[in-house]
Amino acid sequence: MLNSVLTWAVQRRLSNIEHFRQHPHEVQREVLRNLQHTAKNTEWGRQYGYADKVAGPEFAQRVPISSYEDLYPMLERVLRGERDVLWPGQVQWFAKSSGTTNDRSKYIPVTREALHECNYRAGRDMTALATLHYPEVKILDGKTLSLGGTHMSNPLRPHDSHSRVGDVSAVIMQNLPAWAEHVRTPPLELALLDEWEEKIERIARHVLQADVRVLAGVPTWMIVLLRRVLELAGTDNIMDVWPHLGLFLHGAVAFGPYRKLFHQLIPSAHMHYQEVYNASEGYLALQDQPDSEDLLLLLNHGVYYEFLPADQWDAPEPRTVLLEQVEIGKSYALIISTNAGLWRYKIGDTVRFTSLAPYRIRITGRTKHFLNAFGEEVVIENAEAAVAAACHATNTTVRDFTAAPIYFAGAADGSRGGHQWLIEFSTPPQDTDHFTAVLDATLRQLNSDYDAKRHRDIALVPPVLTVAAPGQFERWLAHRGKLGGQHKVPRLSNSREVLEEILSAI
Structure with a gap:
């Protein structure tokens, strides 16, 4: 009965998905109004006149584009526990990410709104689409094996036990709503271990007897876990261990180079693969069509989007375009304003649009990760x-x-x-x-x-x-x-x- 209720509740999201597919510009304008209204009394909101709730073009004129380095003085204050700086209240959770080849870590705020209105809402969307497209898997009747990172004390508030930093996957798992925790494995005490070799070994042993129907994680690390499970089970076919396995939710790296290896590890004609774009800064897109690798841009999840054309990446006063102005095939750097208090933030990822009705993208790379030493522009x-x-x-x-x-x-x-x-x-x-x-x-x-x-x-x-x-x-x-x-x-x-x-x- 509980699984039937969960299925009904999750599938209610399908109408919401269809709404932002059909009315993308209106939805995005409403997101921007809500963000400004919520943050109008913060230090940042007062500085840039958020009480006026200006539309996209004037918002872009008032508020500067910011990199992590630009925002860091204010982000550091948020890390130290100051209230009402970039977002109302005190932020307790932070996603720790390298983001670039720099040794210094980035600490991205994860507010309650970002968890519930962005990450968990997108998780319900993903589950709804998976149950729609792959009903035979019956994903809510079994377990989703989630492989993520860990979290630790906030280095700038070491004596505050409520403030933590870690991989965004660990932050999400630690705060999962009860319905999602019900269908997830392994238990948190294993999922959040910080010693990676021990984590793989203990998780592999724990899930041998589980009814795993969905895998979720980064392909590179899921391969390591699957191989250890196969060794422990004494088989070369993971379907001998989990006969109901039917879906892999993957992200962080392109799946193409790993596809053949997964087909070897999971030799089932009934196995499906669904990509998600869940960055430290927010859950931004997901694959909504079984027969296409394009990702549907998530438009009503507390993230307002602008797009920086390639010829503006190094401009002294870069000019963005709005969602209704993008063109198919062109490369854009993502600029986002979020319910975590990131304002016109240059996330570093680049995308190109493959569809405008609805808006679907492919991730093309990062503004700092490309080969152009000789004018070759390889992304x-x-x-x-x-x-x-x-x-x-x-x-x-x-x-x-x-x-x-x-x-x-x-x-x-x-x-x-x-x-x-x-x-x-x-x-x-x-x-x-x-x-x-x-x-x-x-x-x-x-x-x-x-x-x-x-x-x-x-x-x-x-x-x-x-x-x-x-x-x-x-x-x-x-x-x-x-x-x-x-x-x-x-x-x-x-x-x-x-x-x-x-x-x-x-």
Whole structure:
């Protein structure tokens, strides 16, 4: 009876989803009005006249675009416990994220409104769509195996037991409503362990006898758990352990390079995959069509969106466009104002629209993570598609990868160079030259700038593939204290710092 009630309650969200699909601009205008109204008496709200509840164009003129570094002086005060700075009241929870290749962590406020009106509302949307599209899985009749991070004391309020920081996955799990906790496994005492190897071992043993129907987490770390479960169960087919398993909810990294490996671990024609875009700053989009990898932008979840065209990324006074002004195929940096007190915040992710009715996107990369040392403008979307194509062509699976430029001092004009790809394989290719050739050819097909630079090797020579030792990327993450959870390896960089650090990890 409880599961029937849960199913009914969750599926009520389908009408809400359809509402913002049909009325996106009105919904977004209402979100902006509500955000300004709620924050009008905060320090930030008084400074920028939120009591006036201005519309999008004037809001963009009044309020500056802010990076994390720009907002940090006020965010630090919020971390220290000051009230009514960026959002009403005192914030107790913070999502800890590296966000870039910098060692310094970012601390993103997670307010009560952000939890309930953004993350949990989106979770209900995701569950509603999953039950609509995959009714045979009966996901609420079994357990969802959630693999996330951990949380710890707030470093700026170490004596305040109520204030915590951690992976956004851990913050969400710790505060889950009772209905969601009812269908989740493992218990919190295991899910929130901070020692990653112990966590994997204890979770794997705990879930062996569970009725797991849904997996949820980052693909790279879910692979590690699944392999340990298979070892403990003495089988090479996870369906022998969880015969009702039918759905994997994944995010944080592109799924393409991992798809074949998951098909090997879960050899079932009835297994489904659904992508979600749940950043530390908010739950922003999810896959709403079984036959498409496009992500539906979530418009009534306490997040107001603006979009920064590529030609404005480095402009001294960047000009955004509103949702109704975006165009299909163009690349935009996301600018968000949220019910966590982030105002015109440059999240760092870039997207392109694939549909305007409703608004659907694909994540193309990050404003700081791309390869453009020689004018080639390779973005993460290109890189992941090329790796996936090379895997398919060579019957190969990849565990992790990163790429960086190579500078050849012997070039006549000093500009000729190339790319080094450091790749850790789960199943290595028999012919690494063929893998590299497909990678190169796919990049040339996808990216005209790269293709032009590769023409006759004038500006770019063919890519160089370096095969990483098993566990190389995990050792680097462990050395940086970022093993497990939401942490991931930067795919692309215009410097060689990350690649050289991974190569030297022992």
